[in-house]
Amino acid sequence: MQKDILLKKHKSPKKTARELALHMLSRVEKGGAYVDRILASSEVNSLSPRDRAFIRELLLGVLRWKLRLDRIIDMYYNKNSFELNIDVRNVVRLGLFQIMFMDSVPDWAAVNESVALAVKNSGKGAGGLVNALLRRFNREGEPDKWPADTAEKLSFELSHPLWLVRRWIENYGDETALSIMEAGIGKHPVLIRPGRVGTGIDDLAEALDSEGFQTVVVKGIPGYLTVSKGSGLFDTEAFRNGLFYVQDPSTAMAAMLLSPLEGDTVLDLCSAPGGKATHMALMMNNRGRIIAVDKHPARLGLVEESAARFGLTSIECETGDALNYGNGSDTCYDRILLDVPCSGTGVLSKRPDLKWRITEADVVRLASLQSDMLQNAAALVKPGGVLIYSTCTLEPEENEDTVTAFLDRNSEFSVGRDDRFKEYEHGPGYLILPHQIEGTGAFAAKLRRE
Numbered sequence: 001m002q003k004d005i006l007l008k009k010h011k012s013p014k015k016t017a018r019e020l021a022l023h024m025l026s027r028v029e030k031g032g033a034y035v036d037r038i039l040a041s042s043e044v045n046s047l048s049p050r051d052r053a054f055i056r057e058l059l060l061g062v063l064r065w066k067l068r069l070d071r072i073i074d075m076y077y078n079k080n081s082f083e084l085n086i087d088v089r090n091v092v093r094l095g096l097f098q099i100m101f102m103d104s105v106p107d108w109a110a111v112n113e114s115v116a117l118a119v120k121n122s123g124k125g126a127g128g129l130v131n132a133l134l135r136r137f138n139r140e141g142e143p144d145k146w147p148a149d150t151a152e153k154l155s156f157e158l159s160h161p162l163w164l165v166r167r168w169i170e171n172y173g174d175e176t177a178l179s180i181m182e183a184g185i186g187k188h189p190v191l192i193r194p195g196r197v198g199t200g201i202d203d204l205a206e207a208l209d210s211e212g213f214q215t216v217v218v219k220g221i222p223g224y225l226t227v228s229k230g231s232g233l234f235d236t237e238a239f240r241n242g243l244f245y246v247q248d249p250s251t252a253m254a255a256m257l258l259s260p261l262e263g264d265t266v267l268d269l270c271s272a273p274g275g276k277a278t279h280m281a282l283m284m285n286n287r288g289r290i291i292a293v294d295k296h297p298a299r300l301g302l303v304e305e306s307a308a309r310f311g312l313t314s315i316e317c318e319t320g321d322a323l324n325y326g327n328g329s330d331t332c333y334d335r336i337l338l339d340v341p342c343s344g345t346g347v348l349s350k351r352p353d354l355k356w357r358i359t360e361a362d363v364v365r366l367a368s369l370q371s372d373m374l375q376n377a378a379a380l381v382k383p384g385g386v387l388i389y390s391t392c393t394l395e396p397e398e399n400e401d402t403v404t405a406f407l408d409r410n411s412e413f414s415v416g417r418d419d420r421f422k423e424y425e426h427g428p429g430y431l432i433l434p435h436q437i438e439g440t441g442a443f444a445a446k447l448r449r450e
Contacts, residue, residue, distance in 0.1 A: 017051045018094065018117050021058040025090045028063065028353050035063060035353040045234070053231040061101055062093045063225040063352035065183050067159040069093045069100075075143045076136050090407035091118045095134045100142075106427040107138055152399045154178070157187055157393060163360050164345065176433065180394065180441075184348040184355075191218065191438055192250070195278065195310040197286050199243055201225055207238045220437045221249035221256075242309040247275040248347070250432040250442040254390035257280045257418055257430070258335050262287040267333040268320040269293050269377055274303035274315075276337055281312040290314055291333075295321040323372040325380075332382040340370040342391040342398050346434055346441030362434045367397040374406050378413065381449045386416065389429070390444040399443040400427030407447075416446035 007181035015023070020043075027033040038044065039059065044052055062069065073092055077084060095114030098105040111134045113406035146153045151169060155162040158181040168177035194204050201223055205215045211301055213236070214228035224247075227233060238244060260266050260280050268277045292307075292315055294300040300317050307315040323336065343363050344354045374389055381387045389406075391398055407413060407428060415428045424430040429445030 006027065007345055009415075016117075018058070018113055019045075019056045019120070020047075020051075020177045021055045021094060022087070024055070024059055025062060025094070026087060028059075029086060029090065032357075034351075035059060046223060047236070049231040056230070057102065058094060058097065060188075060352060061348075062090070063096045063356070064349075065097060065101065065159045066352075066356060068156055069096045069159075072096060072137060072142060073133065073154050075145075076133055076140075085122060085126070088118060088122055088129060091121065091126070091130050092133050095130065099134065099137065111135060111138070142279075150174075154181065158182065159355075160184065160348075161355055164355070167360070168394070171394075172433075179435040180433055183439050184352075186349055186439055188350040189441050190230040190233065190246065191223050191224055191248055192227060192246050193249075193279070194282065195245045195306075196289055197241045197282055197297055197311075202309060204238070204243055207243055208236065211236045211238060218249050218438060221252050224249040224252070226438065242311065245275065245278055245306065245310070247279070248350075248438065248440040248442075249393065250346070250437050250440050251275060251390075252279060253421060253424075253430060253432060253442055254337055254339060254388050254444040255283065256420065257416075257444050258337050258386060258388045259336050260284050260288065260290075264334040265287045266290045266350065267293065267336045269336065269338045269373070269376075270340060271303050271317075271324060272296060272299035273307040276339060277303055277315050278306050278310055278312055280337070281307070281310075281314050284314060286312055286314045289316060290315055292317045293320040293322065293325055295319065295330060323369075323376055325376065327376070332380055332385070334382055334385050336377050336381055336385070336387045337390065338373060338377045338388065339390045340366075340373050340398075342366055342370065342393040342394055344392055345394045346392045346432075349434065349439040363393075363395050367395075367402055370398055370402050371405065374402065375409075378406070378410055378447075378449075383449055385449050387413070387449065388444055389447065390442065392440070392442050394431070394433065394441055394443075399431065400429060400445075403428045403445045403447070412450045413447045415448065415449045418446060437441075 024038050028035055039056055091114055095110050098110035099107050112133060115127045118130040151165045154330045155165045160181050168180055205225060208215055214226040217328045218224035218226060255276050258430050260283055262284050266280060268290055271277050272294040277290055277292045292303045297319050300319060304317050343358045343366055344351060348355055377387060387405055424432050429443055432444045434441040
């Protein structure tokens with residue numbers, strides 16, 4: 001009894017939303033954590049809707065604008081900024097982001113709260129430094145001395161790695177590269193589609209409207225809605241009843257190109273977290289078989305969870321690696337969807353940490369891995385069957401180059417076309433750029449086996 005009283009008396013005070021945001025930012029920066037997984041964690045979901053929304057905006061916002069924020073810090077810090085403690089730098093980033101991009105936070109509050117956060121986390125000296133930097137920014141504003149080189153200026157101004165800016169300018173031209181970057185720093189909307197057989201977008205819109213959420217039909221890809229706000233969405237009856245799944249419309253292209261039919265046997269390789277598997281099950285009216293394969297058992301559990309929530313009994317989950325799945329087996333499939341691991345440069349608006357994680361060498365490394373996965377998947381397609389190769393990257397090596405090289409090696413496969421995506425035709429496949437449909441991009445190629 002006495003021990004319980006002492007524990008209760010000395011229990012650590014509850015962390016504020018800003019403290020949690022700093023902790024999570026440090027996990028991404030120093031520990032390599034993925035921001036999408038942090039935001040989907042029980043640690044975040046257990047918070048109040050207001051705190052969840054605030055932390056989400058802080059975390060994603062700082063990661064989106066990190067290079068621009070760091071430019072200000074580096075130009076205003078009198079000493080070598082590379083020696084600045086990462087936790088202190090993150091506090092300044094958080095403060096600058098609130099001042100520059102969050103109208104809901106008064107400047108004085110952003111400064112005071114940041115100073116208090118620095119003192120609590122790193123001591124009085126850190127608090128004084130944070131106070132000096134933020135107050136200088138409030139007095140003088142953002143330094144107006146930008147690099148003369150266009151790519152370097154865009155890199156800082158729109159907060160993208162220079163190697164990626166140069167690559168996009170070379171591959172897509174100045175104007176399109178600018179549009180891609182502007183989409184990459186934009187706030188990613190909340191996008192959903194129906195989750196259950198028999199639920200249409202009108203039914204879904206009506207259900208959410210009755211719970212205070214406004215929805216708008218997405219143009220360009222049928223069956224998707226944008227939702228007016230994300231806060232509280234997962235506390236709704238609509239969510240508890242499995243009426244919707246959160247998914248980007250651009251990713252629907254792969255399943256739509258595959259066009260699975262009732263009674264088909266479909267292999268979904270690299271299936272987790274299950275967006276494409278559950279989408280295909282709906283397209284098949286839950287009649288047929290979808291073997292959802294992923295090499296990560298924990299993430300495969302997300303597919304099982306979604307299938308159960310939506311009542312989709314046609315999905316069977318199996319642990320396996322797309323590099324060698326099916327080796328030694330005579331089993332072939334009517335249709336295969338291979339959504340490969342990729343650099344993710346098409347989804348930076350919702351996963352801004354990827355900008356600072358990937359390198360140009362990763363693009364080359366991943367292209368080799370993807371090529372091997374595609375070759376293995378091809379051996380599992382029935383004659384007359386269809387194989388979809390898909391990514392969420394914009395890089396040619398991982399997209400059209402991989403598919404073209406595959407076709408050169410495998411004469412029994414040919415390119416399939418679909419007039420629904422004619423405007424996105426790109427080499428042997430289709431490419432949706434982030435600024436074209438709701439902020440994220442995707443590539444997919446339809447390959448038919450003779």
